[in-house]
Amino acid sequence: MKxxxxxxxxxxxxxxxxxxxxxxxxxxxxxxxxAVKKGMLWVSLVIVVMIGAHYTxxxxxxxxxxxxxxxxxxxxxxxxxxxxxxxxxxxxKSNAWSLEDNNFISPHYTRPFFIARCIVK
Numbered sequence: 001m002k003x004x005x006x007x008x009x010x011x012x013x014x015x016x017x018x019x020x021x022x023x024x025x026x027x028x029x030x031x032x033x034x035a036v037k038k039g040m041l042w043v044s045l046v047i048v049v050m051i052g053a054h055y056t057x058x059x060x061x062x063x064x065x066x067x068x069x070x071x072x073x074x075x076x077x078x079x080x081x082x083x084x085x086x087x088x089x090x091x092x093k094s095n096a097w098s099l100e101d102n103n104f105i106s107p108h109y110t111r112p113f114f115i116a117r118c119i120v121k
Contacts, residue, residue: 077118
């Protein structure tokens with residue numbers, strides 16, 4: 001459950017904000033009777049489906065990256081340290097990389113790389 005809130009926390013906040021906007025708009029005098037119930041139901045349903053799909057896709061990608069890393073395949077991770085040059089880092093188990101608590105760690109880099117921001121090459 002900790003991973004869910006870590007991966008989807010920002011989307012949950014955006015979803016609550018969207019529901020608040022929906023509640024505000026559907027309670028205006030020009031809206032029809034029952035608009036609050038219908039609006040909140042459909043917007044909530046869309047948000048739940050989208051967040052659930054994103055979580056499923058992300059956890060599946062994490063599992064694939066872990067498996068590929070253990071098989072010594074090349075992993076491509078986004079490097080947010082430098083935006084002008086070398087925006088990606090190639091990670092491979094045989095190049096002194098290790099996986100600790102969903103983070104790729106190397107003695108050659110000062111910061112870890114979170115596994116959800118990586119793909120298999």
